[in-house]
Each structure stands twice: as C-alpha cells, then as structure tokens.
Amino acid sequence: MTPHTDAQPTAARPAATALPGRPCSIAAALQVLGEKWALLAVRELFYGNHRFDRIARNTGAPRDRLTARLRALEEAGVVERHAYSERPPRHEYHLTEAGRDLAPLTQALLAWGDRWVSPEPPVVLHHHPDHPDGSEDPDDADDHGHPLDAAWTCRTCGVEVRSPDLSLEVRSPGWDHRGPAAPGNDTGALR
Secondary structure, eight states, X not given: OOOOOOOOOOSSSOOGGGSSSSOOHHHHHHHHHOSHHXXXXXXHHHTTOOBHHHHHHHHOOOHHHHHHHHHHHHHTTSEEEEEEETTTTEEEEEEOHHHXXXXXXXXXXXXXXXXXXXXSOSOOOXXXXXXXXXXXXXXXXXXXXXXXXXXXXXXXTOOBOOGGGOOEEOOSTXXXXXXXXXXXXXXXXXO
16 A cells, blocks of 8 residues: 555545545545456556557447546546647646555456456566566566566555454444444544
C-alpha cells in the first residue's frame, strides 16, 4: 500500500464520507474504478497500449462507454491524455502517479482470477530485477525474468501479511466494525 498523500477530493474523487453507507475508501475508489471498462482500460495502459483503438480492441468495450470511462479516469486524475497528432487531433492515454499506484490492485485481481476463475493463466507477469526499467535485454533471449507472485508485506517488520493477522481500526465517528455504532459504544477496533 502506498502511504497516505495530501491529495484532495474533487467532484470526480469524492471524499469517503460523502457517499451513502459506511465511510470507506473502498467505496470512494469504486466510484472512480468500479466499472469493468475502467479497470480494463487501466490494465491495457499497464500493458503499454496507449492509443484508443488498441484499448478498445483489447478490452472489447463499446467505443462510447470506453470514451466515457477514459474521460472519468482523466477527471479523477488516474490517466492523462498526450497529443500525438494535430491533424486529425489524436491523443494517447497514460497513467498518472495515481494510476500507476493501481499496480497492486491489478496484480491482485490477476492473481485472484488465475486462482479462482481461469483454468490456465492467460497472462503471466515477470519481474526483471537486473533491469531497473523492467525491460528485457534484447541480446538475452533467455531473460524472461521471474514469474511474479506478488505478496502483501508489512513495511515495518517485512513479514508477509495474512488475513488472520489483520485488525481493523474504525476512525469514522459514529461507526464501529459492525456498522453505525450504538450510542455509548465507542469500540472501533476489531480483532
């Protein structure tokens, strides 16, 4: 997880407390990313496909819906457009820092899909520790890197995290782990 930043909510990025139900950053993130065409567009950008036609072809998204998703992602600060042609006007899409921070999410969805949905993984991510930019050496045909099995580790102690090792601290006033807190019950922690 990336550390908390000072990014401010905008109309496209509502505050976690501005949505109905439990105040939650997951709900706020899903306001931006919760439609499959948005995440599939982000996937294509990670794969290096920056032009609209390639993104449309590789996602299977209807062009009007993809246009709307890319606009919403741009308004939310997840992608940015770069002009590559003036006549006719054409743009490429690139991930911003906020978009690049979605790498763990896309890797987690890929791993979950490989384990629970796809009988055979259709894509395998490789890590290239000897190449700082992640590229392969064109002279080394055997350099396929290491298959990536992303793990969730604690930044403080370096130990791999498992679900039973987690606890929840609820910081939203009036809420606890079960939902809206009963008056006088101010226990926000769950273990």
